[in-house]
Amino acid sequence: MITHTGGCHCGRVAFEVIAPARVTVTECNCSICSKSGYLHLIVPRSRFKLVSGADVLTTYQFNTRVAKHLFCSVCGVKAFYIPRSHPEGYSVNARCLNEGTVEQMTIVPSDGKNWEKTYATGRGKPLD
Numbered sequence: 248m249i250t251h252t253g254g255c256h257c258g259r260v261a262f263e264v265i266a267p268a269r270v271t272v273t274e275c276n277c278s279i280c281s282k283s284g285y286l287h288l289i290v291p292r293s294r295f296k297l298v299s300g301a302d303v304l305t306t307y308q309f310n311t312r313v314a315k316h317l318f319c320s321v322c323g324v325k326a327f328y329i330p331r332s333h334p335e336g337y338s339v340n341a342r343c344l345n346e347g348t349v350e351q352m353t354i355v356p357s358d359g360k361n362w363e364k365t366y367a368t369g370r371g372k373p374l375d
């Protein structure tokens with residue numbers, strides 16, 4: 248496990264996330280992820296730290312309103328958010344990680360479009 252850094256485009260939102268150097272991320276086909284091209288690196292809250300930008304984050308919610316989509320209100324980039332599959336953790340946008348620490352990125356598809364079928368319990372697998 249190492250510390251990766253990342254953030255939004257304008258730089259106001261910055262975070263640190265503890266994850267392996269070789270990460271496995273998910274590409275979801277649901278209505279919002281497919282439009283933004285989001286790549287999920289989902290971690291427990293204890294492995295995520297917001298370094299700056301709490302004051303510029305805007306929350307967007309829809310449907311079940313479990314997920315809290317957090318956008319930078321200045322540049323519009325969603326660098327991380329609270330996902331419906333794991334509201335006890337954070338989903339970091341792997342596309343918003345800074346260069347230099349990720350040795351390998353494996354992208355696994357996730358069928359979020361068919362949520363009830365993919366997540367029969369209503370949630371993703373527990374985070375370690």
Ligand SMILES: [Zn+2]
Pocket residue numbers: 255256257258259260319320321322323324
């Ligand atoms: Zn920004």
